[in-house]
Amino acid sequence: xxxxxxxxxxxxxxxxxxxxxxxxxxxxxxxxxxxxxxxxxxxxxxxxxxxxxxxxxxxxxxxxxxxxxxxxxxxxxxxxxxxxxxxxxxxxxxxxxxxxxxxxxxxxxxxxxxxxxxxxxxxxxxxxxxxxxxxxxxxxxxxxxxxxxxxxxxxxxxxxxxxxxxxxxxxxxxxxxxxxxxxxxxxxxxxxxxxxxxxxxxxxxxxxxxxxxxxxxxxxxxxxxxxxxxxxxxxxxxxxxxxxxxxxxxxxxxxxxxxxxxxxxxxxxxxxxxxxxxxxxxxxxxxxxxxxxxxxxxxxxxxxxxxxxxxxxxxxxxxxxxxxxxxxxxxxxxxxxxxxxxxxxxxxxxxxxxxxxxxxxxxxxxxxxxxxxxxxxxxxxxxxxxxxxxxxxxxxxxxxxxxxxxxxxxxxxxxxxxxxxxxxxxxxxxxxxxxxxxxxxxxx
Amino acid sequence: xxxxxxxxxxxxxxxxxxxxxxxxxxxxxxxxxxxxxxxxxxxxxxxxxxxxxxxxxxxxxxxxxxxxxxxxxxxxxxxxxxxxxxxxxxxxxxxxxxxxxxxxxxxxxxxxxxxxxxxxxxxxxxxxxxxxxxxxxxxxxxxxxxxxxxxxxxxxxxxxxxxxxxxxxxxxxxxxxxxxxxxxxxxxxxxxxxxxxxxxxxxxxxxxxxxxxxxxxxxxxxxxxxxxxxxxxxxxxxxxxxxxxxxxxxxxxxxxxxxxxxxxxxxxxxxxxxxxxxxxxxxxxxxxxxxxxxxxxxxx
Numbered sequence: 001x002x003x004x005x006x007x008x009x010x011x012x013x014x015x016x017x018x019x020x021x022x023x024x025x026x027x028x029x030x031x032x033x034x035x036x037x038x039x040x041x042x043x044x045x046x047x048x049x050x051x052x053x054x055x056x057x058x059x060x061x062x063x064x065x066x067x068x069x070x071x072x073x074x075x076x077x078x079x080x081x082x083x084x085x086x087x088x089x090x091x092x093x094x095x096x097x098x099x100x101x102x103x104x105x106x107x108x109x110x111x112x113x114x115x116x117x118x119x120x121x122x123x124x125x126x127x128x129x130x131x132x133x134x135x136x137x138x139x140x141x142x143x144x145x146x147x148x149x150x151x152x153x154x155x156x157x158x159x160x161x162x163x164x165x166x167x168x169x170x171x172x173x174x175x176x177x178x179x180x181x182x183x184x185x186x187x188x189x190x191x192x193x194x195x196x197x198x199x200x201x202x203x204x205x206x207x208x209x210x211x212x213x214x215x216x217x218x219x220x221x222x223x224x225x226x227x228x229x230x231x232x233x234x235x236x237x238x239x240x241x242x243x244x245x246x247x248x249x250x251x252x253x254x255x256x257x258x259x260x261x262x263x264x265x266x267x268x269x270x271x272x273x274x275x276x277x278x279x280x281x282x283x284x285x286x287x288x289x290x291x292x293x294x295x296x297x298x299x300x301x302x303x304x305x306x307x308x309x310x311x312x313x314x315x316x317x318x319x320x321x322x323x324x325x326x327x328x329x330x331x332x333x334x335x336x337x338x339x340x341x342x343x344x345x346x347x348x349x350x351x352x353x354x355x356x357x358x359x360x361x362x363x364x365x366x367x368x369x370x371x372x373x374x375x376x377x378x379x380x381x382x383x384x385x386x387x388x389x390x391x392x393x394x395x396x397x398x399x400x401x402x403x404x405x406x407x408x409x410x411x412x413x414x415x416x417x418x419x420x421x422x423x424x425x426x427x428x429x430x431x432x433x434x435x436x437x438x439x440x441x442x443x444x
Numbered sequence: 445x446x447x448x449x450x451x452x453x454x455x456x457x458x459x460x461x462x463x464x465x466x467x468x469x470x471x472x473x474x475x476x477x478x479x480x481x482x483x484x485x486x487x488x489x490x491x492x493x494x495x496x497x498x499x500x501x502x503x504x505x506x507x508x509x510x511x512x513x514x515x516x517x518x519x520x521x522x523x524x525x526x527x528x529x530x531x532x533x534x535x536x537x538x539x540x541x542x543x544x545x546x547x548x549x550x551x552x553x554x555x556x557x558x559x560x561x562x563x564x565x566x567x568x569x570x571x572x573x574x575x576x577x578x579x580x581x582x583x584x585x586x587x588x589x590x591x592x593x594x595x596x597x598x599x600x601x602x603x604x605x606x607x608x609x610x611x612x613x614x615x616x617x618x619x620x621x622x623x624x625x626x627x628x629x630x631x632x633x634x635x636x637x638x639x640x641x642x643x644x645x646x647x648x649x650x651x652x653x654x655x656x657x658x659x660x661x662x663x664x665x666x667x668x669x670x671x672x673x674x675x676x677x678x679x680x681x682x683x684x685x686x687x688x689x690x691x692x693x694x695x696x697x698x699x700x701x702x703x704x705x706x707x708x709x710x711x712x713x714x715x716x717x718x719x720x721x722x723x724x725x726x727x728x729x730x731x732x733x734x735x736x737x738x739x740x741x742x743x744x
């Protein structure tokens with residue numbers, strides 16, 4: 001069988017440099033050119049010549065009708081790969097061949113203009129995504145119905161709520177019908193009900209036999225939608241197999257090297273922005289020792305250490321714990337009034353937030369912690385985010401004090417609370433042996 | 445036993461279904477698209493531009509639609525701009541400096557040049573900023589990038605169309621007859637558009653790397669106007685410098701507009717130079733754009 005996408009030994013090289021300094025002013029360019037001979041005399045090479053490979057030696061084929069998930073940590077090269085496939089930037093080496101019309105959705109609502117009405121934006125956005133005018137006209141009613149906004153279609157988009165905006169934007173995107181569809185995280189929009197609808201639509205798309213490449217951090221979505229997954233790590237393709245297998249191997253390796261602690265010794269390369277940067281995440285036992293295995297019965301601590309670089313923001317650290325199936329077991333943020341009160345917003349420097357997780361709550365197995373630091377008071381904003389920062393095990397030492405009691409077999413559920421059971425005799429055996437008793441109930 | 449907690453798993457779809465679907469879809473022999481470090485040197489891939497003509501149309505339509513949103517006077521600005529400039533010029537160059545306008549009433553003489561000039565100046569300013577202003581598109585979706593500056597230039601044509609009737613009014617007022625020569629306006633407008641696209645494309649690409657362009661543009665436009673025969677006739681330039689003067693492609697264009705409108709003789713030499721320079725600029729801009737275009741998404 002012939003592949004519809006052939007990626008052959010593709011690599012992409014970037015120059016190192018913070019995004020802010022990537023465009024120069026003419027003066028900088030002139031002075032650096034003028035200074036170049038002197039630097040050369042001094043034996044130094046221009047620092048802007050330093051490069052790194054965002055992707056290296058990537059090769060894979062995708063066959064028609066396949067739905068392929070692309071997964072990996074932040075910075076693994078997923079977005080770069082999508083940008084290459086959707087022709088936004090050119091590869092430095094290698095070659096990609098596409099045997100079909102490609103449509104890419106790196107964002108919903110690309111090119112939406114706030115002054116234009118919903119109707120006008122559907123046409124504009126459709127054209128930008130590569131639909132012809134006839135195609136858009138044909139699907140127009142369907143798009144409007146999908147977005148559930150028949151009433152507002154002639155209202156300027158600037159008057160829409162953010163939910164309506166996203167619904168309309170996704171509705172246009174969902175009606176794109178190229179042979180190859182490239183999707184990046186766009187499912188993370190709107191309310192839960194609409195997300196569900198989008199997932200169903202995606203499933204429909206793949207059932208029609210179109211080829212889909214899907215980048216996501218949402219592991220249940222990847223296992224649900226994709227047969228196959230490709231795992232990238234540091235710009236290299238490290239795994240390419242059935243989706244459930246790659247997802248579980250990714251989740252188990254994601255932070256396997258961390259041993260209960262993850263640190264970023266270099267401030268400049270740590271996750272975060274100009275307001276706050278993450279420096280360390282640790283799992284500690286109740287006694288304070290760093291550990292990667294916690295006792296299912298005992299409380300333990302998740303500790304986030306961060307540097308506040310700019311004062312004046314009410315920062316709230318958040319942890320999200322996922323299990324190996326990618327299910328979010330719980331999330332928690334330092335948002336209680338008590339917590340915010342002790343936070344001095346004028347403070348800059350190192351800060352440590354600790355979350356205490358009670359014993360007898362989680363089930364056995366591995367948990368992966370995603371950490372973020374957000375502003376929640378003046379508009380939601382995520383300053384620092386590290387997905388799958390750390391991994392730890394919840395271990396049941398199988399003494400009869402835990403929720404499993406004396407039972408040794410597998411137990412279902414994403415949590416394992418120690419619940420109170422009571423028993424009280426309601427009928428003596430002589431009662432249910434007598435003919436007057438309701439035998440149906442008694443037999444249970 | 446591992447209980448599956450995932451909703452209706454698609455992962456079970458067998459290879460047979462994939463194969464069956466593949467047979468339904470006939471794949472082309474040759475790749476539809478090949479992505480690699482490009483070797484082409486010319487950005488104006490006309491075939492690709494033609495394939496994206498609907499997008500070009502929609503971008504022009506968008507620019508036209510939003511141009512005068514939230515303004516009080518709306519499209520009247522398209523007339524006010526050249527008209528006010530004409531009044532100022534009449535005061536300074538005609539009344540004070542007593543410039544000779546070759547026997548044509550100065551206000552019409554100036555307005556005839558201000559029409560293409562205002563279009564051109566606005567076109568190169570907006571298209572010069574168009575790529576930077578479309579960063580959200582450049583980093584998210586592929587289409588031939590020259591479409592962006594070209595759309596900006598073309599959107600300005602609406603203003604030109606709005607300002608033209610004013611010229612007819614002025615000509616009626618001063619009893620100047622419109623001759624068949626006015627038909628020459630069509631190729632002249634086309635030449636103006638090509639020149640605006642050439643300059644706009646080139647400037648828009650430089651602007652991505654050097655944001656100085658934003659500050660330099662207003663000066664450059666002003667200077668260009670004074671070295672073009674907008675406020676004065678080209679005859680004020682000494683005859684021996686005329687050929688060098690005509691290297692400014694706008695010299696031939698403006699002279700052409702006046703000749704077409706007022707039924708005068710064309711300066712064919714200046715027009716020919718203008719055409720050659722415009723085509724040359726277009727080729728150069730297209731090459732430069734192509735060279736810089738590769739980095740747009742990475743540095744914008």
